Amino acid sequence: MIDFQKKSFCVLTVLIFLFTLQAAAQSTEISGVITNIKDRTPIPYVTVLFKGSKIVTKTDANGKYTISTTEGYSQLQVEYVGFKTRYLPIIPGKVQVLNIKLQEESQNLNEVNISSNKKAPYRNKDNPAVELIRKVIEHKPMNRLESAKNVEYQQYDWMQFSLSNLSEKFKNKKIFRKYQFLFDQQDSSEIGGKNIMPIYLRERLSKNYYRKDPEKTKVIILADKHVNFDQGLVDNNAIGNYFERMYADVNIYDNNIIFTNSQFLSPIADGAPAFYKFFITDTIKTSKPALIELSFVPRNKNALLFEGKIYITMDGRYAVQNALLKTGKGVNINFIRALEVKLNFEQDSLGKFHLSKSHLLMDFGVGADGGRGFKGERTVIIKDYKTNVVQPDILYKGESMVVDPQAENRSDQFWAQNRLDTLANEKVKIYHNMDSLGKMKSFKRMMDVASFLFIGYKKYGPVEVGPIYTFYSFNSLEGFRLRFGGRTTTDFSKRFYFDTYAAYGFKDERWKGYLSGAYAFNNKSIYTFPQSFIRASFQRDVDIPGDGAKNIIPEDNFVSSFKRGESNQFLYSDYYRVQYMQEYSNHFSFNLGFKKWTQTAAGSLVFDSYKDNQIVRTDRVTSSELSLDLRYAPHERFYQGKTFRERLIEKYPVFNLNYAVGVKGLFSGQYNYQNIMGTIDKRFYLSQFGRSDLRLEGGYIVGKVPFPLLDIHRANQSYSYQTYAYNLMNFMEFVSDHYVSLNIDHNFNGLILNRIPLIKKLKLREYITFKGLYGGLRKENDPNQDPALLQFPVNGDGVKTTYSLGKLPYIEGSVGIGNIFKVVRLDLVRRFNYLQNPGISKYGVRARVQFEF
Incomplete structure (x- = not known):
C-alpha cells in the first residue's frame, strides 16, 4: 500500500512537471519599446493586444510594454489615436523582443464621430469631457511650477534648423557637388521630407532655480555650444536668440502659448471650452495613476488654436501627464506649414507632475507641403528635479541669468558626458560639417556675395564699402544724388572703428559727408552687446x-x-558729436553726449523774424547741447546687424528717457534751454x-x-x-x-x-x-x-x-x-x-x- 502510494505520488509529480514544461513551452511573451517613426521618441499609452483577443496592455510613460498569453495567437495589434494601426507577425510559444515604430495618419485629427441614427449637436452643457476640462482648469494653480515654494532642476536643450523638402535634383545640382556631406536623409514620412540640410545647431546645459516667496528665478548657463557662421553675414549669438524665440518654451498651464509672433490659446486655458470641442476618447487603467485621454479640436479651424490630445490623471489632481498639440492646415499663420509639440511629465517627490521633456517641430515654407522650406526643432530635457530645497539668498542676487565663463569652451568629452538626450549625439557631425563648409573657398565667395546683396556692404580686406542702397537717391533740392562710403571691420582693429561717406548733389552742386571714429573699451565691436565705446563724428548733409x-x-x-x-523745405545741417555709450547685461544703458548743430535754411525754407516791423533774415541757427539718454529694456532680445539692432518685440516694456541742456556761448551755441523727452x-x-x-x-x-x-x-x-x-x-x-x-x-x-x-x-x-x-x-x-x-x-x-x-x-x-x-x-x-x-x-x-x- 505504501509502495503504491509512493508510486502514485511519483507519477503525479512527473505529470505535473511535464504539464508545467508543456505550458511554459507554449507561453508567448512579447516586450519592447514603441516609438514615433518621425523622431524616434517613445509613445506612451499605446494600446497593444493579441489580434482577435481581449488580452490588452498599454505602453508606459517611456513607451515600454510587455504582454503574454498561453494561447496560440500569431499576430500583435498596435493602435493609437492619430497613428496608423499596425499588425505584426509573432511566433507563438516564444519569448520575443519586438520594438515597433508607428507612423502618423496623413490627415489631421478630426472630430470624434458618434454613430447614431441622428447625430447630436456638440454641446458644452452636460458634456462629461467639458466637465473634465473644467476640473483641469480648476486645479491648474496646484499643478503649476509656481505652486511649489522652491524648485531646482537641470535642463538640457538642443535646437536645429535645416533646409527641408529637398529633391534629389536640388541635392545633385552643380553648386552642391562639393557639399554632399551636408545633406541628411530621414524617413520620407517625417516633417521636412526625405532630404534635409542642417544649417544650425545649438546646445545648452543649465541649472535652474525658482523661489516663490519672494518670487525669484535664476538660470546659470553651464555650457553653450553652437554653429558659428561667417560674422560678415550674421551675428552668431543673435541668430541663436532669434531661433530660440521661434521655438519658445511651452507651458501648457499658461493661458496662451507664443510661437514666433503668434499667440495660441492653450487647450486648458481658463476660457478653453468656448473655443475648443472636447471628447473623451480613451481611459488607461494600466497606468499609475490611471489616465483619461481627452481629444480636442478647434471650433474655428482658422483661429490660432491647437488640435490634439492630453492625458489627465484620475487621482483627483487632474494634472496633465502627456500632451500632443498640433496645428491644422487652416490656421492663420504665415510660412508655418506644420507645427507639433509633445510634452511629457513626471511625478516629483510631492506627487506633482512636472515637465520632463518637450519636443517641438516646425515646418516653414512659402508653397505647398512638398515644396522646399525649413525645418526647425527643439528638444528640452529636464532632470534632477527637486522641490523645497532652500537655497541661500545670495544665489538670487544680481542678474536672473548668468553665463559660466567657460560655457562656450567646454570640451567634447564634457558634452559627451552631459548630454541628457542620446538623439543629440547623432547630430554632433553638424558642427564639423559647418566648420568644413566655412573653410571652402567657393562657400566664402558665396557668403561674400550674399553679404553684399542682403546687408549692402562689400568687403575688401580690413574695410567694407557700402551700403549699396544709398549709392543713388534724389530729392527736389539736390536732384540726382550720388553717395559712396565705407567702414573698417574687426580685421582692421577690435578697438578702433572708422566710418565715412561722401555725397554730391548735381542740382545744388554741393558736397556732403560724414566721418566718425570710435574706440571700444571692451575690445569688441562697438555694435556688440553690451556696448561700451566712445565716438566722435562730423556730418554735413541735408535734412527734412x-x-x-x-x-x-x-x-x-x-x-x-x-x-x-x-x-521743398530743407535744412543744410552740420553736426559735431561726441558720445560715450555704456550698456549693461541687464539691458540698462546710458549715453552721455555733446552735440553742436548748425542749421542753414534751404529750398523754400527761410529763417525770418521781425524787428521794428522790418524783416530780418537769419542765415543759420546754432545750438550746443549736453545730453543724457537712459534706456531700460528688461528681458530684451534682438537681432543685431553691423550697424543696426532689430528688437524682437515681446511682452516686456521698453523705457527711454532723454534729457538735453542747451548752453548759450558753448562752441557758439545761441540758446539756453532744457529738453526732456520720454517714451514707453x-x-x-x-x-x-x-x-x-x-x-x-x-x-x-x-x-x-x-x-x-x-x-x-x-x-x-x-x-x-x-x-x-x-x-x-x-x-x-x-x-x-x-x-x-x-x-x-x-x-x-x-x-x-x-x-x-x-x-x-x-x-x-x-x-x-x-x-x-x-x-x-x-x-x-x-x-x-x-x-x-x-x-x-x-x-x-x-x-x-x-x-x-x-x-x-x-x-x-x-x-x-x-x-x-x-x-x-x-x-x-x-x-x-x-x-x-x-x-x-x-x-x-x-x-x-x-x-x-
Whole structure:
C-alpha cells in the first residue's frame, strides 16, 4: 500500500512537471519599446493586444510594454489615436523582443464621430469631457511650477534648423557637388521630407532655480555650444536668440502659448471650452495613476488654436501627464506649414507632475507641403528635479541669468558626458560639417556675395564699402544724388572703428559727408552687446524737418526718395558729436553726449523774424547741447546687424528717457534751454483677440527757442505706412514745446475675416490704429505772439504752413488689411481734425511691406 502510494505520488509529480514544461513551452511573451517613426521618441499609452483577443496592455510613460498569453495567437495589434494601426507577425510559444515604430495618419485629427441614427449637436452643457476640462482648469494653480515654494532642476536643450523638402535634383545640382556631406536623409514620412540640410545647431546645459516667496528665478548657463557662421553675414549669438524665440518654451498651464509672433490659446486655458470641442476618447487603467485621454479640436479651424490630445490623471489632481498639440492646415499663420509639440511629465517627490521633456517641430515654407522650406526643432530635457530645497539668498542676487565663463569652451568629452538626450549625439557631425563648409573657398565667395546683396556692404580686406542702397537717391533740392562710403571691420582693429561717406548733389552742386571714429573699451565691436565705446563724428548733409522716416531709416536711400505733395523745405545741417555709450547685461544703458548743430535754411525754407516791423533774415541757427539718454529694456532680445539692432518685440516694456541742456556761448551755441523727452513701448497680447502695440510719449522744453529747436512732430509724406509717424500730417505742420502722444496699433490676427466663407482661405488679417497728439506752445515760443522769434514757414501763396496745436488734440486713425500675399499691408487712413490747414488730405491709402508669421 505504501509502495503504491509512493508510486502514485511519483507519477503525479512527473505529470505535473511535464504539464508545467508543456505550458511554459507554449507561453508567448512579447516586450519592447514603441516609438514615433518621425523622431524616434517613445509613445506612451499605446494600446497593444493579441489580434482577435481581449488580452490588452498599454505602453508606459517611456513607451515600454510587455504582454503574454498561453494561447496560440500569431499576430500583435498596435493602435493609437492619430497613428496608423499596425499588425505584426509573432511566433507563438516564444519569448520575443519586438520594438515597433508607428507612423502618423496623413490627415489631421478630426472630430470624434458618434454613430447614431441622428447625430447630436456638440454641446458644452452636460458634456462629461467639458466637465473634465473644467476640473483641469480648476486645479491648474496646484499643478503649476509656481505652486511649489522652491524648485531646482537641470535642463538640457538642443535646437536645429535645416533646409527641408529637398529633391534629389536640388541635392545633385552643380553648386552642391562639393557639399554632399551636408545633406541628411530621414524617413520620407517625417516633417521636412526625405532630404534635409542642417544649417544650425545649438546646445545648452543649465541649472535652474525658482523661489516663490519672494518670487525669484535664476538660470546659470553651464555650457553653450553652437554653429558659428561667417560674422560678415550674421551675428552668431543673435541668430541663436532669434531661433530660440521661434521655438519658445511651452507651458501648457499658461493661458496662451507664443510661437514666433503668434499667440495660441492653450487647450486648458481658463476660457478653453468656448473655443475648443472636447471628447473623451480613451481611459488607461494600466497606468499609475490611471489616465483619461481627452481629444480636442478647434471650433474655428482658422483661429490660432491647437488640435490634439492630453492625458489627465484620475487621482483627483487632474494634472496633465502627456500632451500632443498640433496645428491644422487652416490656421492663420504665415510660412508655418506644420507645427507639433509633445510634452511629457513626471511625478516629483510631492506627487506633482512636472515637465520632463518637450519636443517641438516646425515646418516653414512659402508653397505647398512638398515644396522646399525649413525645418526647425527643439528638444528640452529636464532632470534632477527637486522641490523645497532652500537655497541661500545670495544665489538670487544680481542678474536672473548668468553665463559660466567657460560655457562656450567646454570640451567634447564634457558634452559627451552631459548630454541628457542620446538623439543629440547623432547630430554632433553638424558642427564639423559647418566648420568644413566655412573653410571652402567657393562657400566664402558665396557668403561674400550674399553679404553684399542682403546687408549692402562689400568687403575688401580690413574695410567694407557700402551700403549699396544709398549709392543713388534724389530729392527736389539736390536732384540726382550720388553717395559712396565705407567702414573698417574687426580685421582692421577690435578697438578702433572708422566710418565715412561722401555725397554730391548735381542740382545744388554741393558736397556732403560724414566721418566718425570710435574706440571700444571692451575690445569688441562697438555694435556688440553690451556696448561700451566712445565716438566722435562730423556730418554735413541735408535734412527734412519733421520727416518721420528719418527716425526709422537712419540713412538716405532710393526708396525714401518718393514723396507725396509738396516737399521743398530743407535744412543744410552740420553736426559735431561726441558720445560715450555704456550698456549693461541687464539691458540698462546710458549715453552721455555733446552735440553742436548748425542749421542753414534751404529750398523754400527761410529763417525770418521781425524787428521794428522790418524783416530780418537769419542765415543759420546754432545750438550746443549736453545730453543724457537712459534706456531700460528688461528681458530684451534682438537681432543685431553691423550697424543696426532689430528688437524682437515681446511682452516686456521698453523705457527711454532723454534729457538735453542747451548752453548759450558753448562752441557758439545761441540758446539756453532744457529738453526732456520720454517714451514707453509695450506689446499687449490679447489671446484670440490679437495683440496691441502701444507707445506713450511725452516731451517738454524749458526756455525760449526758435521753431527749428522745438519738437517738430514726425510726419509722413511718403506713400508707405509708418508706424510711429503721422501718416496724413505734412512735414513741419505742427510744432510744440510740450506734448503727449498715444499710438496704438492693434492686429486682430484674422478674428473677423477668418469667419467669412471663401475670404478665410486668403488668411488675411485686420488692423486698426489710433494716433493722438496733444500739445501746444507757450507764449514765449509762439512766433504768432512774438514777432522777434523766427517766423513759421509759408507756402508760395504766403500762407503759413506750420502751426501749434490748439485745445483739441490732433487725431488720426486707420483700418487696414494685412497679410496680402503674406507680405503686404494696406491701410485706409483718416484724419479727423485740423482739416482747414492747407495742402492736407482727409483720407489716404498707405501701403507697407510687413513680414509676419
